[in-house]
Amino acid sequence: MVMSHDDVFETVGRPLLSDGRIKISCRNVNVYYGNKHAIKDVSVDIAEKEVTAFIGPSGCGKSTFLRCINRMNDTIKDCRFEGNITIDGENIYDKNMDPVLLRARIGMVFQKPNPFPKSIYKNVAYGPSIHGLARNKSELDEIVITSLERAGLFNEVKDQLDHPGTSLSGGQQQRLCIARAISVHPEIILMDEPCSALDPIATAKIEELIDELRQNYTIIIVTHSMQQAARVSQRTAFFHLGSLVEVDDTNTIFVNPEHKLTQDYITGRYG
Amino acid sequence: MNNLSLLLVVIVLSVAGYYLGRKRSVDVVRGEIRHLHSLPGYYGLFVALWCGLPALVVLAVWIASQTSVITSLVVSGLPPDFRSLPGEQLSLVINDIRNIADGTIVSGTRDQALYAAAKHYNRLKVTGFLAILAVILSICIAGLGLSKRHIAPSMRARVKVERTITVLMVLCSTVAIFTTVGIVLSVLFESIRFFNQIPITDFLFGLEWSPQMAIRADQVGAAGSFGIAPLLTGTLMISGIAMLVAVPIGLMSAIYMSEYATDRVRTVAKPVLEILAGIPTVVYGFFAALTVAPFLRDIGAGMGLDVSSESALAAGLVMGIMIIPFISSLSDDVINAVPQSLRDGSMGIGATKSETVVKVVLPAALPGIVGSILLGVSRAIGETMIVVMAAGLTANLTANPLNAVTTFTVQIVTLLIGDQEFDSPKTLAAFALGLVLFIMTLCLNIIALYVVRRYREQYE
Amino acid sequence: MNRAELNSHEDRLQLIKSKLKWRYAKENIFRVSGIIAILLAVSMLAILFISIIGSGYTAFQQTFIRLDIKFDQDVIDPDNKKEPEALSQADYSALVKTALSKMFPDVSDRRERRDLYSIVSSGAAFELRDMIMGNPALIGTTQQVWFPADDDVDMYIKGHIQVEAEGSGRIKESTVQWINALTESKSLKKRFNTTLFTGGDSREPEIAGIWGAVVGSFYTMIVTLALSFPLGVATAVYLEEFAPKNIWTDIVEVNINNLAAVPSIVFGLLGLAVFLNFFGLPRSAPIVGGLVLTLMTLPTIIIASRASLLAVPPSIREGALGVGASRMQSVLHHVLPLALPGMLTGTIIGMARALGETAPLLMIGMVAFIVDIPTGVFDKATVLPVQIYLWADSPERAFVERTSATIMVLLAFLLIMNALAVILRKKFERRW
Incomplete structure (x- = not known):
């Protein structure tokens, strides 16, 4: 299959939601890195308190799109954004929208576990203390402990809160990063291939955690692994060469994809 | 310039050694180079190294010691009243001798002994140059001849040349060590001589620094x-x-x-x-x-x-x-x-x-x-x-x-x-x-x- | 989402929002202080350049005075010997004095006369001697000759010194009158100061030049380059390509890194104790300066050379070894040529640093006052930065501008060397 980079696909499936569960809605999003057209006219709705998975071959723009949602692309030079993204109806690219405030509402977990070279306690306390969420030490303690508990890490580290975060195992580090992300009580958590650096057991734990977190948070997860998408997500979006090819309930995508490309990708014919 | 010409002699001879050795290796196998263990160039390098390296070492030693050797010879040839002079005055005299020898005019001293010494100095310089030239020439030629005779098809010239180069590189890398050792020794040695005269506790804990030593020993505040x-x-x-x-x-x-x-x-x-x-x-x-x-x-x-x-x-x-x-x-x-x-x-x-x-x-x-x-x-x-x-x-x-x-x-x-x-x-x-x-x-x-x-x- | 949680979300955002203003203020302070830091660095460089160029650009011009010199046979060669020896011994300053007296016949007071004679450089006599020695046929003729003015006159013309009350300054009212008279008769003007570039050092600013120091620097750099480049490259090649990883090479490495940070003056002490006192090499000679600077520059060259060897990908080595080359051949024929531009860049940077180095050379006596232009590495010599130091220490006002001018020359050399390094790096930069 030969395709030029300028092909834009019409999104098939159910990109837009009609019920009242819309948390994030993206309309006609285009992103350019210098001359490169990285995201091409993507429109999609993300449902509240649900896990949405972004899948697709590498370089398809799914991470770039994810980083649009908390405006992390702002920090990258010659990255240009066009279009419209709203959270609870609020345009996040509005002039009055503060990126700091936005990011306090949206947690992010990265591909490689990136705990700060500080103690476990300080890693989790970092967010609350920069935002001034705790009035005193005991409030901060409480936030740290709840966050660690929610990330399913507290029991493993409760005796070594003053040890450096980097001393933990890979899976523990990633859960520490999740604890750090939820310490400021975000509404949305973005996960950029959170398990790609982990072994299967650690991956299983994280997936379990994601399933639990969905009770309280809207989660978007970018993943390479279709199995993972199938296991943890309720909705799945398939990206290809910067276009959003197909979005639908995970079951539909995996059992009965509409687009030929999606089908080829799911069945492992390329990717 | 003298030293430069000596260096040139060594280089010319080494280059000659290279071509002779190379030619010799080709001759030994009557042009059938594949019978040689190494390429002919390596035999050339082998001879050139034997010709040049020892001579260069001798030359370096000579350049480093030349002045002090000649000076001590000149001093020993001076009349006894000069030889018994204290250190710094003697060095002034030596300076005068050198200046006279170089032809630069010195004011004041018109001592005949100094002129004689200057002549002696110049003679020694010429003799020294001729001697070292002879030594270097003979070392080069001996190295060239001996190593050339060694050339045989089975000789592992490449291995030998490479080993020599490796040894040279190791020597180069020790220069850094010698520099540090040199710094430590030179500074330490003179410091110990200093601490023999001034107690180390005065040095470390003294609150006053005025090193102006008196010109005459009986002056006030002579100690500093x-x-x-x-x-x-x-x-x-x-x-x-x-x-x-x-x-x-x-x-x-x-x-x-x-x-x-x-x-x-x-x-x-x-x-x-x-x-x-x-x-x-x-x-x-x-x-x-x-x-x-x-x-x-x-x-x-x-x-x-x-x-x-x-x-x-x-x-x-x-x-x-x-x-x-x-x-x-x-x-x-x-x-x-x-x-x-x-x-x-x-x-x-x-x-x-x-x-x-x-x-x-x-x-x-x-x-x-x-x-x-x-x-x-x-x-x-x-x-x-x-x-x-x-x-x-x-x-x-x-x-x-x-x-x-x-x-x-x-x-x-x-x-x-x-x-x-x-x-x-x-x-x-x-x-x-x-x-x-x-x-x-x-x-x-x-x-x-x-x-x-x-x-x-x-x-x- | 239940009501309570929604509230707490809203509350939390309000809390964060309330602190945002203060946080952004801090952010701005931080960013602005970064800008200030950079502006400070830039402005310091600007001030430095402005103050040096401002005080030095006048040195490229020198005031000259035209005199009608009568080459009087009675003064130069009364016995008509025509021998060079006799000609060189003659009293040429008398010729200058005569010419000056003729120009200002009303000056009679002895003290005033002395002042009058001193408006022309004391080097004038030497200039006349050289003229006669070069062309004895001039004897008996009258020639117009431009002489450099004395440094005080020059400084007055350039406006660096003023006449002060009751004659306390370096220049007097009477001298100013003569200067005015000379200017009116077009016998005084400013010309390009060639002496500054062609002359050796002198106690008289108006005939002092930096050529001796330039040549001394040249010889010193030649010695440094001839020793440090082969030594540095050989060491780097050995450590990077051949050396086994053991205690010995560790010691060598630590040593090199440490030597790179040893104060330069300590190298001077080493040179004094080892090269001068132990080996008895001549004081003030470029050979010793070069040796000391070699030891100082080596670490820079070794570190740069190792970095550029490290940048050559192992596939090159493996390729050469794969076709049956020995390790030495693979390094000499394939790795070294690729690493050479990087090594040269490092060497040029090291040499630039050596060219500007002063302190260790003071220790080995290159600070002596040397008039003659050195002719070899064993001659007594000084170097450009030391010349700067020497002139900066001189009390004459005219040396201030000459110091600044010398600095400009030195900086120009350094700029050229660094530009060369940049060009070399750009041209041969290769990414694998």
């Missing part, structure tokens, strides 16, 4: 005092002022360059810092003395303060400017070594850029930054020209940066410039100061290099 306390405080004060200037400016510009600056700012600011780093210290010294010190004095006068024209402040300020690029380029490296993922993690949680820098990037880079600051301190302590030109000569034990203070390096320079008698405590004191300086900077360097190295390993 050698306490380094005022030098130490002076050095630390100037270095401290320098670091107060260099660390904030250097660190902040490194942070700005790596975290905030647009490409345009960077293309302007980076060369500026590089130019600052490339300016010779003597230029900074002149700048301090010409512009900064008078400026500070005028400002001080305007505020009713008495600022010395050789104030520690002026020297320290300019030294700080000199160290800015040092701190900024080292810190820039260290800050850039902090993984981007840490910045992303912090920004992703809603931290502002400065919060990210102050609370995540800097703590992560701290060991490296501390290392670069330590290296900066070590450089400040050892910096010479700025303080020689802009700081004072007299040792004041003071904490006022507006006063003139002096440093280790200033004292080393003043003690050693000009005529020196090599056995006086005044001259030897310079080496003792050198020893202190070396130890101080060595400690700082080792700690700094260790810290930086550990830091690098952490993120590699």
